[in-house]
Each structure stands twice: as C-alpha cells, then as structure tokens.
Amino acid sequence: MEYRDDTKLWIFKPFGGMMMNSNAGLDAYLGILLDLYMGRRIVAQLGFAPTIYYRGTGVDLGFPLEFRSSVELAYRFDDRSRLGVQMYHLSNASLGWKNPGTEVLMLSYSVPITRFTGKK
Numbered sequence: 001m002e003y004r005d006d007t008k009l010w011i012f013k014p015f016g017g018m019m020m021n022s023n024a025g026l027d028a029y030l031g032i033l034l035d036l037y038m039g040r041r042i043v044a045q046l047g048f049a050p051t052i053y054y055r056g057t058g059v060d061l062g063f064p065l066e067f068r069s070s071v072e073l074a075y076r077f078d079d080r081s082r083l084g085v086q087m088y089h090l091s092n093a094s095l096g097w098k099n100p101g102t103e104v105l106m107l108s109y110s111v112p113i114t115r116f117t118g119k120k
Contacts, residue, residue, distance in 0.1 A: 042073070087106075088104050
C-alpha cells in the first residue's frame with residue numbers, strides 16, 4: 001500500500017508506503033517523487049525513498065536501512081487515476097556486510113483519495 005501526496009515541495013511530491021510479503025517481511029518507506037508529463041495522458045514518474053527493511057524469514061538484504069529507486073510509466077485517466085508499470089531497486093548502498101539488492105517489476109493502479117472522500 002502506498003500514499004502519494006499531491007503537495008509540491010519545489011518540483012517533488014512526498015510519498016510513503018509499506019510492503020509485506022508471505023515470509024513475514026516488511027518494508028516501510030518515505031520519500032519523494034517527480035512527475036514528468038509526456039502530453040496529457042502519459043506520465044513518467046521517478047522516485048527515491050530510504051526504507052526500513054525487516055526480513056522476516058525471507059531474503060537477507062544485508063542491512064535494515066535500504067534505499068528504493070523507482071521509475072514508473074503510466075497512463076493518466078480523466079479522473080486522475082493512473083494505470084502503469086513500475087520498476088524499483090532496493091539496495092543498502094553497501095552499508096551492510098553484504099548488498100545483494102533486489103529488483104521488483106509491478107503493475108500499479110493509483111486512485112485519487114478524493115474518490116473516497118468526495119472532496120476535490
């Protein structure tokens with residue numbers, strides 16, 4: 001689950017989220033996003049966030065502090081929702097005794113929170 005705020009901090013937008021896996025692993029993050037519009041419908045989004053990683057019984061990434069670098073290419077609908085493909089990399093930047101890193105490729109669907117609150 002991820003929350004992407006529309007507040008601008010210069011050219012960046014804050015975001016945060018949490019991921020869990022079936023091995024009791026947990027990754028929580030807070031960072032910044034940059035939207036690059038290619039016309040009215042296509043959006044490329046770059047992101048960076050430090051994360052706190054708890055392995056559970058899953059993959060040992062070498063250190064509890066990881067860094068998440070992401071890129072997403074999405075189609076933006078009239079209601080401002082987006083359907084996209086995102087790829088991100090998690091790495092501890094060699095802060096730990098090992099740094100295997102991991103890559104994730106996922107399909108994403110983002111919905112404006114105003115759809116649930118009724119506010120514009």
